[in-house]
Amino acid sequence: MSSKGTFSFEFFPPKTVEGTAKLRATRAQLAQLKPAFCSVTFGAGGSTREGTLGTVLEIIGEGMAAAPHLSCIGASRESLREVLAQYKGHGIRHLVALRGDMPSGTVEAGDLRYASDLVEFVRAETGDWFTIDVACYPEYHPQAHSPGEDLDNFEKKVRAGANAAITQYFYNRDAYWSFVDLAAARGITIPIVPGVMPIASASRLARFSDACGAEIPRWIRRKLEGYGDDTASVRAFGLDVVTDLCARLLEEGAPGLHFYTLNSAGLTTTIWQRLAL
Numbered sequence: 090m091s092s093k094g095t096f097s098f099e100f101f102p103p104k105t106v107e108g109t110a111k112l113r114a115t116r117a118q119l120a121q122l123k124p125a126f127c128s129v130t131f132g133a134g135g136s137t138r139e140g141t142l143g144t145v146l147e148i149i150g151e152g153m154a155a156a157p158h159l160s161c162i163g164a165s166r167e168s169l170r171e172v173l174a175q176y177k178g179h180g181i182r183h184l185v186a187l188r189g190d191m192p193s194g195t196v197e198a199g200d201l202r203y204a205s206d207l208v209e210f211v212r213a214e215t216g217d218w219f220t221i222d223v224a225c226y227p228e229y230h231p232q233a234h235s236p237g238e239d240l241d242n243f244e245k246k247v248r249a250g251a252n253a254a255i256t257q258y259f260y261n262r263d264a265y266w267s268f269v270d271l272a273a274a275r276g277i278t279i280p281i282v283p284g285v286m287p288i289a290s291a292s293r294l295a296r297f298s299d300a301c302g303a304e305i306p307r308w309i310r311r312k313l314e315g316y317g318d319d320t321a322s323v324r325a326f327g328l329d330v331v332t333d334l335c336a337r338l339l340e341e342g343a344p345g346l347h348f349y350t351l352n353s354a355g356l357t358t359t360i361w362q363r364l365a366l
């Protein structure tokens with residue numbers, strides 16, 4: 090961990106032999122940056138259960154700290170209990186607890202409905218064994234009825250025993266600081282670490298943002314659209330925007346950064362180096 094905060098990387102478990110090789114190469118590069126930990130996503134309904142664990146164990150074997158994600162949507166208490174026992178059996182002490190999203194068209198089922206239920210369950214089953222991170226949304230979760238209710242629900246996760254939060258990505262610092270201030274006014278004191286999405290492709294970013302409700306400010310969207318297929322310009326502009334965002338967040342007191350690497354090392358490494366972390 091840097092003296093300036095907690096800096097971490099997120100990966101998803103690869104599905105192919107090529108993807109596994111690429112992620113290993115990515116990790117070899119990112120390991121040199123000495124992150125506090127690397128987290129690995131977990132597919133809804135346990136679809137990546139073995140892949141998540143396998144990737145986490147590789148990361149630990151490479152000498153880095155790792156935190157698997159765990160989502161409860163579509164899962165039974167029994168299956169969650171099994172996953173927790175597996176994590177515990179491997180000496181894993183840090184996880185990211187989420188509700189998860191089912192692919193569209195799937196019937197949502199499962200014993201636990203919300204991430205706060207999962208945090209409560211993990212604490213009831215395993216006490217203080219795990220450090221638990223949860224998700225939060227400076228621009229509010231797309232399914233939330235209102236910002237106030239979303240904050241109520243975030244507070245439930247914290248009161249259920251979360252130790253830290255990682256935000257959905259955003260490009261608007263005011264949204265983050267407003268959320269942090271509103272949380273603080275409720276007595277929430279856990280670190281709220283900004284999630285950072287480097288910009289590699291305008292179309293991919295637009296697709297993600299539509300799905301998760303993160304706003305791409307108009308001036309950024311227009312500039313990206315203007316570059317068309319000129320990937321080098323998209324990446325150069327994206328690096329300037331995201332590095333500036335991160336630098337200002339840290340100057341203003343953000344407790345660290347969590348990079349959504351999408352299993353690539355290049356942009357994250359450049360941002361990290363420019364920030365001199």
Ligand SMILES: Cc1cc2nc3c(=O)[nH]c(=O)nc-3n(C[C@H](O)[C@H](O)[C@H](O)COP(=O)(O)OP(=O)(O)OC[C@H]3O[C@@H](n4cnc5c(N)ncnc54)[C@H](O)[C@@H]3O)c2cc1C
Nearest residue numbers: 130131158187188189190203204224230232233239242257
């Ligand atoms: C850092 C981070 C990591 C992620 N990793 C993964 C991953 O590995 N796998 C994956 O599938 N997805 C992942 N996601 C996506 C996440 O699962 C989705 O954003 C999902 O839609 C919400 O998950 P949550 O844990 O925030 O849910 P919750 O906190 O349960 O909130 C979901 C919605 O329900 C509402 N709500 C919560 N509690 C209540 C209640 N008691 N009553 C009424 N409404 C309530 C909230 O306001 C919100 O609108 C991640 C997101 C982030 C930000």
